Amino acid sequence: MTDNLVFADLDATDRALINGLQGGFPVCERPFAEIGGWFGLSECEVISRISRLCHDGTASRFGPLYNTEAMGGGVTLAAMWVPEDNFDDVARLVNSYPEVAHNYERTHVLNMWFVVLTENPGRVAEVLQEIEKNTGLRVYDMPKEEEFFLELKLEALAEEVT
Amino acid sequence: MKQEPPAVFLDNLDRDLIALTQKGLPLVSRPYHYLAEKLGLSGEQVMLRIKALQGKGVIRRIGLIPNHYRLGYCANGMTVWDVPDEQTSLLGPRIGALSFVSHCYRRPRYLPEWPYNLFAMVHARSRAEVEELAQEISDILGEHNRGHKILYSTRILKKTGLRLAGDLSKPDEGKRENKDA
Numbered sequence: 001m002t003d004n005l006v007f008a009d010l011d012a013t014d015r016a017l018i019n020g021l022q023g024g025f026p027v028c029e030r031p032f033a034e035i036g037g038w039f040g041l042s043e044c045e046v047i048s049r050i051s052r053l054c055h056d057g058t059a060s061r062f063g064p065l066y067n068t069e070a071m072g073g074g075v076t077l078a079a080m081w082v083p084e085d086n087f088d089d090v091a092r093l094v095n096s097y098p099e100v101a102h103n104y105e106r107t108h109v110l111n112m113w114f115v116v117l118t119e120n121p122g123r124v125a126e127v128l129q130e131i132e133k134n135t136g137l138r139v140y141d142m143p144k145e146e147e148f149f150l151e152l153k154l155e156a157l158a159e160e161v162t
Numbered sequence: 163m164k165q166e167p168p169a170v171f172l173d174n175l176d177r178d179l180i181a182l183t184q185k186g187l188p189l190v191s192r193p194y195h196y197l198a199e200k201l202g203l204s205g206e207q208v209m210l211r212i213k214a215l216q217g218k219g220v221i222r223r224i225g226l227i228p229n230h231y232r233l234g235y236c237a238n239g240m241t242v243w244d245v246p247d248e249q250t251s252l253l254g255p256r257i258g259a260l261s262f263v264s265h266c267y268r269r270p271r272y273l274p275e276w277p278y279n280l281f282a283m284v285h286a287r288s289r290a291e292v293e294e295l296a297q298e299i300s301d302i303l304g305e306h307n308r309g310h311k312i313l314y315s316t317r318i319l320k321k322t323g324l325r326l327a328g329d330l331s332k333p334d335e336g337k338r339e340n341k342d343a
Contacts, residue, residue, distance in 0.1 A: 018233075023223035027209050027216075029192055043191060050226065051189045060229040063186035064212070070219040071172060071180075077269065079276075095320040103319035106240065108311065110276070113240075114320070140276060146250065146268035148258030 010058065013039065017049055018058070074121035076143040078128055079110040080135075087111070090135050099127050110140065172220070175201060179211055180220075187224070235285045238315050239292035241299060242278035244271075244308040250280055256302050257282050262295050277309060289314060 010018070016039055026034045032050075033043035041049075053059040068075050082090045087105075094100055094114055103114035118124050128139045172180075178201055188196045194212065195205035203211075215221045230238075245253060250268050257280065258266035266282045282299060286292045292312060300307050 021226040025224035064221040104315040105317035106313040142269040144267040148254035148266040
């Protein structure tokens with residue numbers, strides 16, 4: 001799969017870093033030096049490559065990936081059927097909630113899918129009810145009931161949200 | 163796997179540490195010591211806290227989060243499957259283990275309009291490839307696949323990360339998704 005990294009201009013070392021650094025970053029005094037040891041690079045070269053990958057957009061971020069639920073917050077995935085004619089207005093209303101973290105238009109009758117993250121778990125239902133009330137459209141609440149989680153994968157890609 | 167962990171105790175220093183690192187770790191030689199200085203802690207204390215957050219599951223992992231669009235994985239298909247409830251615990255882990263599935267969850271149905279209870283996010287370079295990969299999922303589910311759909315994202319309407327008080331990050335709105343590769 002890594003032979004087909006078509007958009008970004010990456011050399012073999014970049015690819016090794018991308019595949020090898022999706023998790024397991026060391027928690028020690030000089031972690032980049034330790035990483036350098038794994039890849040045969042200097043500490044400075046590791047830092048400069050990671051910072052280039054972040055700056056040119058190949059990586060969206062470098063650092064800890066947080067799990068909102070474990071922090072005691074609420075999270076759900078919600079879906080709506082929104083008529084084409086007022087899609088943009090509804091999107092604006094839904095997006096106006098700071099609790100709405102991600103919102104995607106998708107190819108289905110249920111054409112709007114968004115993730116709600118709240119610090120207080122009870123707030124999730126309130127947000128969904130307010131959106132229903134303000135749009136007159138049904139909001140389907142689809143919280144995760146079971147997670148089939150797996151160890152890290154080399155080409156594991158998206159941020160773990162939806 | 164079924165049981166959610168209990169809510170975790172986080173103190174104000176943890177919250178400050180999370181707020182400081184939710185956009186990323188500082189790219190300096192001693193990143194934890196750098197954070198420690200900002201928080202008025204020692205490097206050791208920051209490292210212990212980070213390890214504790216990992217242990218509690220608050221930090222899923224630390225690493226490079228690739229932008230899959232830049233890497234050419236432009237087709238993002240949310241595949242949804244109607245699988246008998248009694249089969250999901252058995253089949254879910256097999257789907258979740260596939261290398262092209264980034265996450266896999268059981269979610270509620272809404273009958274009759276939404277019979278799908280198993281969600282698997284598939285990333286590939288084109289819709290044609292997503293469809294081939296969905297076929298692999300279908301083969302694993304076999305007779306237990308009572309119906310499925312693939313929902314492609316056509317537009318990112320909003321995308322922000324975790325928000326904590328004091329985070330001034332701007333959401334990434336209105337980006338058009340690359341519809342197909």
